[in-house]
Each structure stands twice: as C-alpha cells, then as structure tokens.
Amino acid sequence: IISITLLIIGCNDDVEYDYGDFREIYATYEGNNILTYNAQDDSPTVTLHADVWNEKTVAAGERAFVRYTVVNQIGDREYNVHIDGYSKLFCDAVRKGSTDDIAGYSSTPIDMTSIWRSGRYININAWVPHVDSGAKIMLIVDEATIDEPIPEVYLVYSVGTKPATFERKCYASFDIYNLWMRETCTAIRIHVDDPTSQSEYVFAK
Numbered sequence: 001i002i003s004i005t006l007l008i009i010g011c012n013d014d015v016e017y018d019y020g021d022f023r024e025i026y027a028t029y030e031g032n033n034i035l036t037y038n039a040q041d042d043s044p045t046v047t048l049h050a051d052v053w054n055e056k057t058v059a060a061g062e063r064a065f066v067r068y069t070v071v072n073q074i075g076d077r078e079y080n081v082h083i084d085g086y087s088k089l090f091c092d093a094v095r096k097g098s099t100d101d102i103a104g105y106s107s108t109p110i111d112m113t114s115i116w117r118s119g120r121y122i123n124i125n126a127w128v129p130h131v132d133s134g135a136k137i138m139l140i141v142d143e144a145t146i147d148e149p150i151p152e153v154y155l156v157y158s159v160g161t162k163p164a165t166f167e168r169k170c171y172a173s174f175d176i177y178n179l180w181m182r183e184t185c186t187a188i189r190i191h192v193d194d195p196t197s198q199s200e201y202v203f204a205k
Contacts, residue, residue, distance in 0.1 A: 021069055021070075022067050022068060022069045022084050023067070023068060023069075023070075024065070024066070024067050025037050025039075025065075025066050025068070026063060026064070026065060026066075026089060026118065026121070026123045026171070026173055027048070027063070027064055027066050028061070028062070028063055028064075029053070029055075029058050029059070029060055029061070029062055029063075029064055030060060030061075031055075031060035031061075033049060033050045033051075033052075033053045034047065034048070034049060034050070035047070035048040035050060035064070035066060036048070037118065038118040038119040039118065040116055040117070040118055041116075041117055041118070042119065043118075044077055045077065045119070046077045046078075046079070047075075047077065047078040047079070048066075048068065048078075048079055048080075048081045049074070049078070049079065049080045049081065050068070050081055050083045051071070051080070051081065051082050051083060052083050053083065053086075057086070057087075057088060058086065058087075058088045062088060062089075062091065063088070063089040063091040063121075063173045064086045064087065064088055064089055065086060065087050065088075065089050065171050066083065066085075066086040067083075067084040067085040067086065068081040068082060068083050068084055069081060069082045069084055087171075089171055089172060089173045090137065090170070090171070090172040090173070091172070091173045091174070091175070092137075092138065092139070092172075092174055092175070093174065093175045093176075093178070094122075094139045094140070094141055094153065094174055094175065094176045094178070094179050095138055095139065095140045095141070096140065096141050096142075096143045096146060097140045097141075097142070097143060098142070098143055098144070099142055099144065101140070102140055102142065102154050102156065105136070105138075105156050105158045106158050106159075106160060106161070107156060107157070107158060107193045108128070108129055108135075108157050108158050108159045108164075108193070109193045109194060109195050110126045110127065110128045110129075110155075110157050110170075110192070110193065110194055111126060111127040111128075111167070111194060111196050111197070112124065112125075112126045112192055112194045112197055113125040113126055113127065113169075115190070115192070115201055117176075117203045120175055120176060120177040120180065121173045121174060121175055121176065122139060122173070122174045122176050122190065122203070123171075123172070123173045123174075124155070124170070124171070124172050124173075124174075125169070125170075125171055126169070126170050126194075127167045127168070127169060127170070128157055128167065128168065128169075128170040129159055129164030129166075129167055130164055130165060130166050130167060130168045131159045131160075131162040131163070131164055131165065132162075132165075134159065134160050134162060135157070135158065135159045135160075136156070136157070136158050136160075137155075137156065137157045137158075137170065137172055138155075138156045139153060139154070139155055139156075139174040139176070139190070140153065140154050140156055141153045141154075141179055141188075142154070146179070146182070147182070147184050148184065149184060149185065149186040149187070150185075150186060150187045150188065150189050150202070151179060151185060151188050151189070152189055152191065153176075153179075153188050153189060153190045153191065154190070154191045155190055155191065155192045155193075157170075157193070176188065180205075185205070186204065186205055187202055187203060187204035187205060188202070188203050189201070189202050190202075190203070
C-alpha cells in the first residue's frame with residue numbers, strides 16, 4: 001500500500017467483442033512470451049504460451065488486456081495460444097489516505113460494466129467520461145479502517161473541472177496484495193460512484 005499521489009489515467013478505447021472461439025482476459029506478462037492469469041477470486045493460475053508478443057508494448061511484469069485463441073493444451077491449465085490482440089492495462093497498487101484525502105478529489109460518476117478479483121488484483125471494466133488530459137483513477141483505502149476486518153476502499157475517478165466530451169471504455173487493474181494479506185482483513189468493501197448500478201462491492205476471503 002502506498003501513499004496517495006496523482007495518476008494520469010490509462011484507459012483504452014472500446015474493444016470489439018466477438019463471441020466466437022477466442023477469449024478475453026486480464027493477464028500478467030511474465031516474459032519469454034508467457035502470460036499468467038487467475039480467472040476469478042483464487043482460481044488456479046492459468047499459463048499461456050503466446051505465439052507473438054512485443055515487449056515494447058507490454059514488458060515483463062506489466063498487465064495486459066488479451067484476446068487469444070487456444071491452439072492446444074500442453075499441461076494442467078497450460079496452453080499454447082494464438083494472440084488475436086492485446087493492449088497494456090492501466091495498473092496501480094491500492095493507495096491509502098484519510099477521509100479528507102479521499103473527499104478532496106472531485107468524484108466523477110462512472111458506469112461499471114464489471115468488477116472482480118483475480119488473485120492479488122481487483123479488475124474493472126467501466127464506461128467513463130473522457131477528457132483530453134488530466135483524468136485520474138485510483139483505488140484508495142481509508143487508512144482509519146485499514147486494521148478493521150473489512151477495510152473501506154474507494155474507487156476514485158476524476159476528470160477535475162474539465163468538461164467531458166464523450167464516454168469511453170476503461171480497463172484497469174489494481175494490486176491489493178498488501179491490504180488483502182493483512183491478518184486482520186477478512187474482506188474488503190469497495191465504494192464506487194455509479195448512479196446507474198450498485199455503489200458497493202464486497203470481496204470476501
């Protein structure tokens with residue numbers, strides 16, 4: 001967990017969804033054309049051996065939004081795959097701050113499509129208002145609740161005072177390991193400014 005600093009958002013353009021044979025995942029690139037991911041919660045790790053990869057686009061240790069097709073299975077949860085497309089995910093660690101810190105950001109409502117935990121990450125897929133520059137997205141734990149059984153965590157998206165020109169898809173991944181592995185933590189509650197859907201999500205161990 002790290003202290004609050006400003007981050008420039010790294011959202012991607014909307015993707016074209018195809019319901020054919022390929023799959024879309026959030027994965028970690030391990031190097032040597034190898035990707036790993038957990039589908040949801042604490043499901044077993046899946047290993048993919050990619051046929052192509054450009055480490056200038058996504059380097060080892062970085063997260064990626066990947067579309068792939070299975071070529072063949074080579075082991076238990078291990079596959080050779082054809083990469084149909086990929087892009088770098090915005091990724092950050094959960095941050096800690098006071099309630100004043102959190103309230104100090106001008107919250108911009110979003111439209112959450114999905115939010116889930118996969119291993120040490122909280123992942124989001126959402127529609128967000130777009131501005132040319134200066135937008136920020138962070139996951140912040142209220143430091144006053146950090147030692148409670150269910151820490152209170154806030155997904156903060158802000159475009160500041162700039163007018164949004166349109167909405168775009170945002171894909172992001174947040175490393176919650178240092179919070180999740182605290183002995184006192186039994187779950188986390190994530191608060192989202194989403195007037196179109198639910199505003200709280202609880203992820204339990």
